[in-house]
Amino acid sequence: MDETLAVDLRQITKQFGTTLANDHVNFQVRKGEIHALLGENGAGKSTVMCMLSGVYRPTSGEILLNGAVARIHSPKDAVKLGVGMVFQNFRLVPSLTAAENIVLGETHQVWRTKAWMARKTAEIEALATRFGLPFNAGRQVWQLSVGEQQRVEIVKTLYRGAELIILDEPTSVLTPGEADQLFVTLQQLRSEGKTVILTTHKLKEVMAVADRISVMRKGKMLATLDRSATDEREVARLMVGQDRQEPRPRKARLKGPTLLDMRNLVVIGDHGRHALEDFHMTIHEGEIVGIAGVAGNGQKELAEVLAGLRMWKSGTITFRDTKWKGASVRHSIESGISHVPENRMKSGLAGSLGSVDNLLVKSYRTPARSKMGFLRHAENRLWSQGLVEQFDVKTAHLDAPVHHMSGGNQQKLLFAREIHQRPHLMVAVHPSQGLDVGATDGVHNLLMTLRDEGKSVLLISEDLDELLLLSDRIVVLFGGRVMGEVTHDAADREHLGMMMAGVV
Amino acid sequence: MNQRGKFRLEIDPSGKESPWWVTVLAVVLAFGLVAVFIAATGKNPGAVYAKMLGGAFGTEFGLTETLVKAIPLMLCGLGVSLAYRIQVWNIGAEGQFVAGALAATAVTIYLPGLPFWIALPLMLTVGMLAGAVWGLFTALPKVLFNVNELIISLMLNYVALLALDFFVFGPWRDPAGMNFPGTRPFTAEESLPVLGATRLHFGLILGLLAVALAAAFVKTTRWGYELRLIGANPEAARHAGINIRGHIVVVMLLSGGLAGIAGMAEVSGVTHRLLYGISPGYGYTAIIVAWIARLNPFGIVVSAVLFGGLIVGGYSVQTLGLPSSISSLLQGSVLFFLIAGSILGKVRVRWN
Ligand SMILES: Nc1ncnc2c1ncn2[C@@H]1O[C@H](COP(=O)(O)OP(=O)(O)OP(=O)(O)O)[C@@H](O)[C@H]1O
Ligand SMILES: [Mg+2]
Numbered sequence A: 001m002d003e004t005l006a007v008d009l010r011q012i013t014k015q016f017g018t019t020l021a022n023d024h025v026n027f028q029v030r031k032g033e034i035h036a037l038l039g040e041n042g043a044g045k046s047t048v049m050c051m052l053s054g055v056y057r058p059t060s061g062e063i064l065l066n067g068a069v070a071r072i073h074s075p076k077d078a079v080k081l082g083v084g085m086v087f088q089n090f091r092l093v094p095s096l097t098a099a100e101n102i103v104l105g106e107t108h109q110v111w112r113t114k115a116w117m118a119r120k121t122a123e124i125e126a127l128a129t130r131f132g133l134p135f136n137a138g139r140q141v142w143q144l145s146v147g148e149q150q151r152v153e154i155v156k157t158l159y160r161g162a163e164l165i166i167l168d169e170p171t172s173v174l175t176p177g178e179a180d181q182l183f184v185t186l187q188q189l190r191s192e193g194k195t196v197i198l199t200t201h202k203l204k205e206v207m208a209v210a211d212r213i214s215v216m217r218k219g220k221m222l223a224t225l226d227r228s229a230t231d232e233r234e235v236a237r238l239m240v241g242q243d244r245q246e247p248r249p250r251k252a253r254l255k256g257p258t259l260l261d262m263r264n265l266v267v268i269g270d271h272g273r274h275a276l277e278d279f280h281m282t283i284h285e286g287e288i289v290g291i292a293g294v295a296g297n298g299q300k301e302l303a304e305v306l307a308g309l310r311m312w313k314s315g316t317i318t319f320r321d322t323k324w325k326g327a328s329v330r331h332s333i334e335s336g337i338s339h340v341p342e343n344r345m346k347s348g349l350a351g352s353l354g355s356v357d358n359l360l361v362k363s364y365r366t367p368a369r370s371k372m373g374f375l376r377h378a379e380n381r382l383w384s385q386g387l388v389e390q391f392d393v394k395t396a397h398l399d400a401p402v403h404h405m406s407g408g409n410q411q412k413l414l415f416a417r418e419i420h421q422r423p424h425l426m427v428a429v430h431p432s433q434g435l436d437v438g439a440t441d442g443v444h445n446l447l448m449t450l451r452d453e454g455k456s457v458l459l460i461s462e463d464l465d466e467l468l469l470l471s472d473r474i475v476v477l478f479g480g481r482v483m484g485e486v487t488h489d490a491a492d493r494e495h496l497g498m499m500m501a502g503v504v
Numbered sequence B: 001m002n003q004r005g006k007f008r009l010e011i012d013p014s015g016k017e018s019p020w021w022v023t024v025l026a027v028v029l030a031f032g033l034v035a036v037f038i039a040a041t042g043k044n045p046g047a048v049y050a051k052m053l054g055g056a057f058g059t060e061f062g063l064t065e066t067l068v069k070a071i072p073l074m075l076c077g078l079g080v081s082l083a084y085r086i087q088v089w090n091i092g093a094e095g096q097f098v099a100g101a102l103a104a105t106a107v108t109i110y111l112p113g114l115p116f117w118i119a120l121p122l123m124l125t126v127g128m129l130a131g132a133v134w135g136l137f138t139a140l141p142k143v144l145f146n147v148n149e150l151i152i153s154l155m156l157n158y159v160a161l162l163a164l165d166f167f168v169f170g171p172w173r174d175p176a177g178m179n180f181p182g183t184r185p186f187t188a189e190e191s192l193p194v195l196g197a198t199r200l201h202f203g204l205i206l207g208l209l210a211v212a213l214a215a216a217f218v219k220t221t222r223w224g225y226e227l228r229l230i231g232a233n234p235e236a237a238r239h240a241g242i243n244i245r246g247h248i249v250v251v252m253l254l255s256g257g258l259a260g261i262a263g264m265a266e267v268s269g270v271t272h273r274l275l276y277g278i279s280p281g282y283g284y285t286a287i288i289v290a291w292i293a294r295l296n297p298f299g300i301v302v303s304a305v306l307f308g309g310l311i312v313g314g315y316s317v318q319t320l321g322l323p324s325s326i327s328s329l330l331q332g333s334v335l336f337f338l339i340a341g342s343i344l345g346k347v348r349v350r351w352n
Helices: A045-052 A075-080 A098-103 A114-130 A146-159 A176-191 A203-209 A232-240 A299-307 A329-334 A344-348 A355-360 A377-390 A407-419 A437-452 A464-470 A493-500 B020-040 B045-058 B060-085 B093-110 B116-145 B149-169 B203-220 B222-232 B234-239 B244-271 B282-292 B297-320 B326-344
Strands: A005-016 A019-030 A034-039 A060-065 A083-086 A164-167 A195-199 A212-217 A220-226 A258-268 A274-284 A288-292 A314-319 A337-340 A425-429 A456-460 A473-478 A481-487 B007-011 B347-351
Touching: A005 A045, A005 A195, A019 A034, A019 A045, A019 A195, A019 A212, A034 A045, A034 A176, A034 A203, A034 A232, A045 A083, A045 A164, A045 A195, A075 A083, A083 A146, A098 A114, A098 A146, A114 A146, A146 A164, A146 A176, A176 A195, A176 A203, A203 A232, A212 A232, A220 A232, A232 A437, A258 A299, A274 A299, A274 A456, A274 A481, A288 A437, A288 A464, A288 A493, A299 A329, A299 A337, A299 A425, A299 A456, A329 A337, A337 A407, A344 A407, A344 B234, A355 A377, A355 A407, A355 B222, A377 A407, A407 A425, A407 A437, A425 A437, A437 A456, A437 A464, A456 A464, A464 A493, A473 A493, A481 A493, B020 B045, B020 B282, B020 B326, B045 B060, B045 B297, B060 B093, B060 B203, B060 B222, B060 B244, B060 B282, B060 B297, B093 B116, B093 B149, B093 B244, B093 B282, B116 B149, B116 B244, B203 B222, B203 B244, B203 B297, B222 B234, B222 B244, B234 B244, B244 B282, B282 B297, B282 B326, B297 B326
Parallel strands: A019 A220, A034 A195, A034 A212, A083 A164, A164 A195, A288 A456, A288 A473, A337 A425, A425 A456
Antiparallel strands: A005 A019, A005 A060, A212 A220, A258 A274, A258 A314, A473 A481, B007 B347
16 A cells, blocks of 8 residues: 555546447556646546546546545545546536635535625635635636636635646646646645646646656556656657657748738627727738737637628628628638637537537538438448548547547547638638647648648637747737738747737 | 445436436336325225226227327427427427417318318418417517517417417307307318227328428438537537528427417317317427427327327226326326436446
């Protein structure tokens, strides 16, 4: 019995139907360390975490917490044993305040008087300040940014007395600045003796924050390494089983004719304020234009206008020499604009439907997919099977609901749907979100191929590395206006950062 | 291994659909609960249930009566299930049913003496249209002003029922009917054909046809695909350029139209006149029928027959001195346990 281990998984196996998600996994986490769990999409990382937090129960094997066999039969048991989990899609009630969300489920207090709530709010705020997790506890959750909501989730686990904090892909929804702040918090947690397990697909982050690293592949645990004794390259090779794909060499660009021209655009956002103000942008055929900017500076609205989801107030949009009259999703789809939305499960995919139905979303009206109002059932299955194989989407079978797929595989399915028709313009918002290194390289190469074929991409991302790697030009948005524009060769990280902050 | 470790319960948070056994369990629990009430009256629940079963399915008369009751349940249940597919909570099948019955009867009142080959198709068409219009009254405020369809469709039930009262007590009352609130009897030309000497009428074929068509369309057409997508994730449907409001209007027209056909079939096939209280709540029972079947068209055929049997069985226990409202009690309990089950349905039973 080893008292220094916060977590000790012994021969854990988890089976979903015919899928072996975890195959005799041994996994040890020491007390007071930050432990990164890595692996390709579908390797079984989320499954391990869900078993620790009582969402799933292992098919076989033993879980030991702090040296003792633990019976974790429900999330409640996990909380009692001091395990707290922050899921990727947060589980907060939007209409309640942050403080109310945190005390939710506290059963020993029936009467929630004002005084009691005030006391609790103070307690929560003290806890939040101690760990450097600032948010306004009296605000309703829907008014908080994604980063703040994540802090609420973390404070919630601490408030419930968690000693082990599990975070599933915490940085995939954060801006780089917010991610840095999260790492400071994690270090603070460690210094107070808490244990942290997290997953991420960004190796840089792992190297920056983790003490030890465990790598999984295809449901099996491969190795646990000390951060100080390894490097990015070794970890990547372990994860993928081979060296990384070489990035596609950037071909010289032939500047094509104008594809999209937006002038004097004014767009009203959800809360009635101007999201885009006097916005100008031109995209030529055969180029990748990156949009850099801190989230909430009009990127979302820009993507929605192009996808036909949002009307603009004034200004003109000309696409392939045709002036747009109004916003229409069907018109956008039919004129060859595809859209990878920022939140795949909210607006991209229908979780309870299978792969075929989800792949059909954009193309079911085309003659290849349906005839005289009837879907071509057999052809569509064959076509879906082809896409699933081509894009390496791992799913138990074509009819399995997509919410059973791992996060990265959902993203691959969505990306496959949007790119396979060779759109004239692909509006991609965080296209590699949740993808492992290999799949990210794959997505990057596909976008470059699209560009080399003379098609165009509007790449909206908060990941400067991705923008710098792919974009022919980067346009910086600040407060709904264009702050500036740089070409691929002249792009300079520092200068971009200043523009994103609205300084230059 | 511990003693109680044979069975274990597991929560599957991703499970959006409750497993099939929840439905079965809900029915079993409902019968169990009502058994307590029967026992409280001093009767043997087993004997009462046996009597119900025999009354509903044991004889040719019982069986055809059960099917007669199943027809409106099937049509109305199919109608509401279409609306529920896209999360439109139409509880107005009762009113749409009555609207169909009223319109079909209007043909017999204002255009008497038509030959059957004109009268019946005409009655069917106007019955369906009236139900559809009644459905439209629910759809339009919803899509134009975002008014909650639960409230409108419920209110419209009362409007339709009061209109029914007005006509059967007023202008359409049969002068030869000794003050009985009902219209004159339909002629043979205005009545749907029946099977032999039974009361089982042509409406059964209409119902089965509607089910088959609906199932085929939902599965194979683009329209059905759009319904599936809206039902699974309306936001994704919006991103696909699907006109959700248009679908709500069309589905409510269909939903109401199917209930309207049921109303027409009831007056023309069973009662052969319009009566006060023409529906013993078919439109409401249809809601349970649709949920028991989990909105599956063929499941609706099965659950409609089961609930038809419940109604007929309820009548047959009257000879034992129990009120027929026992079947309402059973229906209510089934619905109660179904709703509870959809929450508990996230729990999975695992065999170690
Ligand atoms: N509820 C479920 N039902 C069926 N299969 C599931 C379920 N949850 C996960 N799986 C399967 O188990 C495997 C592992 O999934 P898991 O979510 O643990 O992967 P992951 O390592 O978190 O991947 P990603 O990086 O893409 O998030 C996948 O093949 C997935 O399809
Ligand atoms: Mg995962």
